[in-house]
Amino acid sequence: MTTVTGEAPADRGGVLGQPLDSREDPQLLRGEATYVADIDLPGTAHMAILGSPVAHARILSIETKAAEQLPGVLKVATAADFADVMPLPCIWIPGGVESHFPPHPYGLPGARPVLTGDTVRHVGDPIAVVVAETPRQAAAALAAIAVEYEPLPVVTRADEALADGAPQLHEAVPGNLNAYWTCGDKDRTDAAIAAAEVTVELDLVNQRTINSPIEPRGAVGDYDPATGEYTLYASTQGPHNHRFLLAALVLGIPFNKLRVIAPTVGGSFGTKGYLYPDMPLVLLLSKALGRPVKWVDTRTGLMNSTVQGRDHRQHVTLAGTRDGRITAVRCTSYANLGAYPSTIGPGVATALMGRSISGMYDIDAAFCEVYAAFTNTVSLGAQRGSGRAEAAFLMERLVDRYASEIGMDPAAVRRKNLVPKEKFPYDNGLGWTYDSGNYQLNFDKAIELSGYADMSARKAEARTRGKRLGVGIATYVAICGVGPSTRMSQEGMLGGTWESANIRVHPTGEVTVTVGSASTGQSHGTVFAQVAADELGIDPETVQVHEGDTQKAPYGQGTYGSRSYSMAAPAVALTARKLKAKLVRAGAVFLGVPEDKVVYEGGAIHEEGNPENTKTFAELAMAMWYGWGLPPEIEPALDETTHFDPPDFNYPFGTHVAVVEIDELTGETEVVAYTAVDDAGNIGNPKIVQGQIEGSIVHGLGQALLEVAEYDENGRLVSADLGHYALPRAADVPFFALDKTVTPSPHNPLGAKGAGEIATVPPAAAVVNAVVDALSDLGVRHIDMPLTPEKVWRRLRGESQ
Amino acid sequence: MDITLNVNGRPEQFSAQPNELLVERLRDGLGLTGTKVGCDTGQCGSCVVRLDGRSVKSCLVLTASAAGGEIATIEGVTTRGGELSGLQEALRQEHGTQCGFCTPGMVMALGELVDATADGPAPTEPEIREWLTGNLCRCTGYHSVVRGVQRACAAHRDEVPAGSAASTAAAPEV
Ligand code: FES
Ligand code: FES
Numbered sequence: 001m002t003t004v005t006g007e008a009p010a011d012r013g014g015v016l017g018q019p020l021d022s023r024e025d026p027q028l029l030r031g032e033a034t035y036v037a038d039i040d041l042p043g044t045a046h047m048a049i050l051g052s053p054v055a056h057a058r059i060l061s062i063e064t065k066a067a068e069q070l071p072g073v074l075k076v077a078t079a080a081d082f083a084d085v086m087p088l089p090c091i092w093i094p095g096g097v098e099s100h101f102p103p104h105p106y107g108l109p110g111a112r113p114v115l116t117g118d119t120v121r122h123v124g125d126p127i128a129v130v131v132a133e134t135p136r137q138a139a140a141a142l143a144a145i146a147v148e149y150e151p152l153p154v155v156t157r158a159d160e161a162l163a164d165g166a167p168q169l170h171e172a173v174p175g176n177l178n179a180y181w182t183c184g185d186k187d188r189t190d191a192a193i194a195a196a197e198v199t200v201e202l203d204l205v206n207q208r209t210i211n212s213p214i215e216p217r218g219a220v221g222d223y224d225p226a227t228g229e230y231t232l233y234a235s236t237q238g239p240h241n242h243r244f245l246l247a248a249l250v251l252g253i254p255f256n257k258l259r260v261i262a263p264t265v266g267g268s269f270g271t272k273g274y275l276y277p278d279m280p281l282v283l284l285l286s287k288a289l290g291r292p293v294k295w296v297d298t299r300t301g302l303m304n305s306t307v308q309g310r311d312h313r314q315h316v317t318l319a320g321t322r323d324g325r326i327t328a329v330r331c332t333s334y335a336n337l338g339a340y341p342s343t344i345g346p347g348v349a350t351a352l353m354g355r356s357i358s359g360m361y362d363i364d365a366a367f368c369e370v371y372a373a374f375t376n377t378v379s380l381g382a383q384r385g386s387g388r389a390e391a392a393f394l395m396e397r398l399v400d401r402y403a404s405e406i407g408m409d410p411a412a413v414r415r416k417n418l419v420p421k422e423k424f425p426y427d428n429g430l431g432w433t434y435d436s437g438n439y440q441l442n443f444d445k446a447i448e449l450s451g452y453a454d455m456s457a458r459k460a461e462a463r464t465r466g467k468r469l470g471v472g473i474a475t476y477v478a479i480c481g482v483g484p485s486t487r488m489s490q491e492g493m494l495g496g497t498w499e500s501a502n503i504r505v506h507p508t509g510e511v512t513v514t515v516g517s518a519s520t521g522q523s524h525g526t527v528f529a530q531v532a533a534d535e536l537g538i539d540p541e542t543v544q545v546h547e548g549d550t551q552k553a554p555y556g557q558g559t560y561g562s563r564s565y566s567m568a569a570p571a572v573a574l575t576a577r578k579l580k581a582k583l584v585r586a587g588a589v590f591l592g593v594p595e596d597k598v599v600y601e602g603g604a605i606h607e608e609g610n611p612e613n614t615k616t617f618a619e620l621a622m623a624m625w626y627g628w629g630l631p632p633e634i635e636p637a638l639d640e641t642t643h644f645d646p647p648d649f650n651y652p653f654g655t656h657v658a659v660v661e662i663d664e665l666t667g668e669t670e671v672v673a674y675t676a677v678d679d680a681g682n683i684g685n686p687k688i689v690q691g692q693i694e695g696s697i698v699h700g701l702g703q704a705l706l707e708v709a710e711y712d713e714n715g716r717l718v719s720a721d722l723g724h725y726a727l728p729r730a731a732d733v734p735f736f737a738l739d740k741t742v743t744p745s746p747h748n749p750l751g752a753k754g755a756g757e758i759a760t761v762p763p764a765a766a767v768v769n770a771v772v773d774a775l776s777d778l779g780v781r782h783i784d785m786p787l788t789p790e791k792v793w794r795r796l797r798g799e800s801q
Numbered sequence: 802m803d804i805t806l807n808v809n810g811r812p813e814q815f816s817a818q819p820n821e822l823l824v825e826r827l828r829d830g831l832g833l834t835g836t837k838v839g840c841d842t843g844q845c846g847s848c849v850v851r852l853d854g855r856s857v858k859s860c861l862v863l864t865a866s867a868a869g870g871e872i873a874t875i876e877g878v879t880t881r882g883g884e885l886s887g888l889q890e891a892l893r894q895e896h897g898t899q900c901g902f903c904t905p906g907m908v909m910a911l912g913e914l915v916d917a918t919a920d921g922p923a924p925t926e927p928e929i930r931e932w933l934t935g936n937l938c939r940c941t942g943y944h945s946v947v948r949g950v951q952r953a954c955a956a957h958r959d960e961v962p963a964g965s966a967a968s969t970a971a972a973p974e975v
Contacts (some may be wrong), residue, residue: 021893028901029889029908031835031875032882038834214839214847214939215902266837266902267939299840520938521900691896691945698942722844722937730933730943735926 016534018751019687022523029722033264036235037219037296044220045074045354045796047282047295048138049570050128050145052120053303055156055376055715056167057149059127065143067130072137076145076288078128079117082284083095088112088275088340089249092347094181094372095492100173101341106249110378111170112340114250114277114284119335120149121169121339122376123716124304126277131293136796154715158334158373159313169339169374176374178337182351184367184430192328192365195440196319201400205784206390208336208709209313209702210719211383212521212727215266217306218296221282225290231259231284231770235266237273240516240557243550244495245275245343251283258283262548269699269757270382271306272562274343276382303720308709309383311336312353312370312390318398322406324413326367331357335372344493345380346372351491352387353478355431359395360439360475360653361417366429376715382560384699385478385760392476396765400772401781402470410473410769411447418443418475427785432479435745435753442679442741443475446655449737450675467661469672470774474656474762480754481566481650481747482557498645499563500554501571502531503579505638507625509618511536511543516556518548522692522756524564527684531750535576537603538617554641562652562754565684570748571644577749578640583620586634591613592624650745652753656676656697659764662774667793668769671701672734674763677740680751690738693759697736700763702728706786804868804974808833809877817864824848824859835875835905839937846936848875849906856913858935875905878912888915891953892946895913899940911950915957923954 027033064076067772086105093099101111115126128145132138153167160166161176169176185256193199220233230253236242239260247258278295297305312333319328335349354368383389399417405409411550418439419426426434451458455471462469482488485496502514513532517524525545531539547553556568580600587605588595597608606614615623620638627636659673676697683689706726710718719725744751764785771787772780780795806813806833808831817826827833827850836859843889851873869941878886885893888911898904910932914932924932929950933943 022896024901025893025896025898026885026889028898028904029885029892030879030881030883031905031908033901034834035837035902037838040832040834212939213900214845214903214937215837215900265900266839267900269939299842489869500974523899687896691899691941693936694942694944695899695940696942697938721842722840723842727937727939728942729937731927731930731948733942733944735944735947 004354014534015530015540017682017685018530018685020526020530020540020685022526022688024523024525032422033584035215035264035266036220036233038261038523039220039233039294040223041220041292044292044294045131045133045289046092046135046138047129047131047285048135048142049126049278049295049365050142051124051126051301053123053150054113054120055123055153055154056152057120058152059120060148060150060571062128063146064128066146067141070137070141070144072133073130073141074133075131075285076141076283079113079115084116085114085280085284086250086252088114088277089245090341090343090346091494092344093492094179094346094350095340095490097179097181100177112277114280115134116298122378124378125339129281131289154376156338156375156377157313157709158371158375160372161375162334162371165449169376173374176546178341178346178372178374179350180369180371181354182367182369183354185365186367189328189330189365189367193317193319193330196327197322198399198402198406199317199319200405201315201317202397202401202782204314204394204397206310206312206314206393207785209309209383209707210725211269211270211271211309212708212725213267213269215296216299216302217272217276219278220284220292220294221286222292223283223287223329224310229257229259231261232279232283233263234263234279235272235558236260236262237518239266239518239548239550240555241273241495241557242275242279242795246280250280253607259551262518263296265520269384270309270386270560272520273558274307274381276305291711297337299722300720303725304717305343307381307383308338309386310390311380314394316398318392320402324406324408324416326361326363326417329358329363329395329398332366333368333370335370336375336377336380337372337757338377339374340379342379342381344382347492348382348386349380353390356388356391356479357395358428359392359431359477362423368430374426377711383694384757388476388478389700389761389764392474392761393765396474396762396769400769406778411452414473414475415443432651433648434477435747436743437651437653438741439653442653442677443655445739445741446657446675446677449677449739450657450673452657462646462661464569466664468664468774470660470662470770470772472658472766472769472773474760474765474769475654477651477653478754478758478761479649480562480652481646481760482561482563484648485645487648497557499556499567499571500641500643501568502554502641503572503575505579505621507622509542509621511538513543513572514546514553515568515572516554517559517564520559522559522564523688527565527688528569528572530684531572532576533574536603536617541642562756562758566650566745566748566754567644567646569684569752570750571642573749575640578642579638582638586624586630587615587620589629589631599689602727646747648747650681650747652678652680652755652758654758654762656762656766658763658770660767660770660774662771662792664796667789667796669705669787669792671767673737674734675737676759677739677741678742678755678759679746680755680758681743682751684752689755692756693738694736696757696759697763698728698733700760701733701767704764704767704787705784708786802865804864806867806870806872808872819865821864822860822865823864826864827859831885833874833876837902837905839902843935846910847906849909849936851909851913854913856910863914878908887956888912888953891956892949895945895952896939897941897946897949897950903936903938907938907946910936914950915953918954919957919975923958924950
């Protein structure tokens, strides 16, 4: 059933592309993996953080004496204790625009102090910490810290923060405007819209959401006075990046005095790649107290401190002809960055969203402008599918509005506007050059698999049961493979975004692969072993994979933006190729033949035309370890490293179709069928990717139906626990119909594209399109997410939004 | 107060504060860190253990109120590095875990379902999904977990699993 448009790795008969069982699973299923909360170093003291209970206020005084007297309390610290610690920098300011940030000493944009001493800017803003013998004692002592506040006015919406007279958050940022950022061609787009036969417009709210990995964040700091070395154990997606940020930009300590270890990490979806105050705090307090210091967040703490996602208010316009040809798209967006610029949040809210708005469509004129503003809310960051999901949402809502305006089938409108196969590489006019694609094939496959042709019959049948059935399509292109370092620097990213891998072949022929990336649940140990084994022609069982420890692994940015398989895995493959090349050179010596007569095949070498003259992989490994008889130009041992920086990004894509049924009495929306056909290029392990796609879709459905980070007028997060912030549960979703197309990327040696989070990009759009379809005869043209029963019920009764 | 618990077949005696939570005793007191804490309001299910056979959220149970009870935690399902239980093996085959943080709680909660239905018909897909509503997972989207339970129940009955990747149209070919 799967159509392959390029070389699929499975076709080569190797282990890459095979659905091997994840080797991580048994340990996880037995509950044996060590997460940060499970780390128990001898002598550990426990830290608790006092977060502000108010959203915006001047701190008049902090009184800690009473807390210091409580049993078990070792230290109470406030901003004054960390006066020489630099604030946490932002390393992705949108490129090419004037940007206002509170300053960081290195001239970097930054702002968030490790603890705030003068002004609190959101509920949860850290003010003080307690370290005590037990977690309970630390938490109890927080209550004894007396803080006097002078309340300041509060603003929680980006558009309102930019209005005249709005409360001001940062002295250095007049009018709360961090940046005004644009991409595309404004004049051309405005002209196309003005001249168009048809235009449609929508006002959209892409609501703020909370990633909610089930493991809250945590950190353990351990300073060794004997060596002067700091060790940080943290639930992080990017230990190397955290080391860079902390050592160089916050603590100002030598790079080689900080080791960062990511133990097993319990999911992340974007949030655990950011720099948070707790990280420097546990290190500094460990040094001060001479003991390891451990902090583990609570769920409510997480919801008030860990970066949140989405949060755009947009006015969007699409122009086209009467017969269904899209001619222009335009977006004006107000992005809510929260109280402080997070590590890379400003880039997420601008480039990742704005450059992606035209999706799979071949549109002559496109333009996006983003006003990124500070408000009294938790800082904004990445959330599974970040930026691209917001882009797909606006585009796919617009296409449906347009289709209904011209009375054409939404599938037909989409089909007509897909970027043609011959146009790749395709410049989308907004800054991305799509690497490869066969959108028609992908689209047709999804439409067919979903049974789209039978929907009117199904709608009629549903009505007999008191249900309104609706169908919604959403397509997407997701930029992945961040990234080409130079290109990212043009986007405003500070730091190299390449990835690296080391392979060491041991004397007895076993192999250790070490990568800079760090898994948060993606079975890297399984997949990278497959990559190395496939290249070397050996049994994957003989390959071990290590990652997540800056002392042991080569540098790398970590896992985010679905990048590990198209960034780290290529580094593994290229390293294996280096080893093979070396084995061919050395093999000539061992076989006593010229180099061009050495054939590397199936994990062994032999003389061309003489298979008897051969050496197995294990024999070669031992011979290279001895190094006997090697000429001076061939070093002994088998140990190679590669740093992979791709020529450009890669662009997975896909088509999803949601079928919903709305209960006419209750307004409840049920997703009754969901079809997804995704194209992630060549896939390393289809079983693991399937799991990620299923999880991603459910995450996207969560945004459509359930999830919203709701702030009241005082800036308090109302949905600050899992009772009020609703995550999808097992009974909320049906099994999905999944398939794929395979269009390899030319930008890495595996032909890989991102996979992990791509399927989070379209579900929200597909579901809202389906619900609007179900209610279209009532004149409903749009409903804001989440599509709660009450909201839908009101629309069923004819109330307007 | 002095308390006796039987944990994974071992008698444990200790004294505990009246407000101590069972999950604190298990993780901090007994070092059984396989039981996880994902929330502070009893919603996520990461902390599920079995108390006298019934699955309970150990963050909602006071140690004192469990006194005298039989507790089973994930550590008691199999030995460290040991052979997986039938349910764990089925979940492994369906890749029913990703980051693994929700997994011990899932295994404990689902263990009760598998046990409770062992002598009757296998639970249906809606029944499995309903049973799982007390356990949140952000990684898998639950599908591989549901397939794992179906597989475990089928294996127990010597059948081909109803919803497994090997047997349904819903089975995605990704
Ligand atoms: S820890 Fe979440 S339910 Fe117990
Ligand atoms: S596997 Fe990560 S939360 Fe369930």
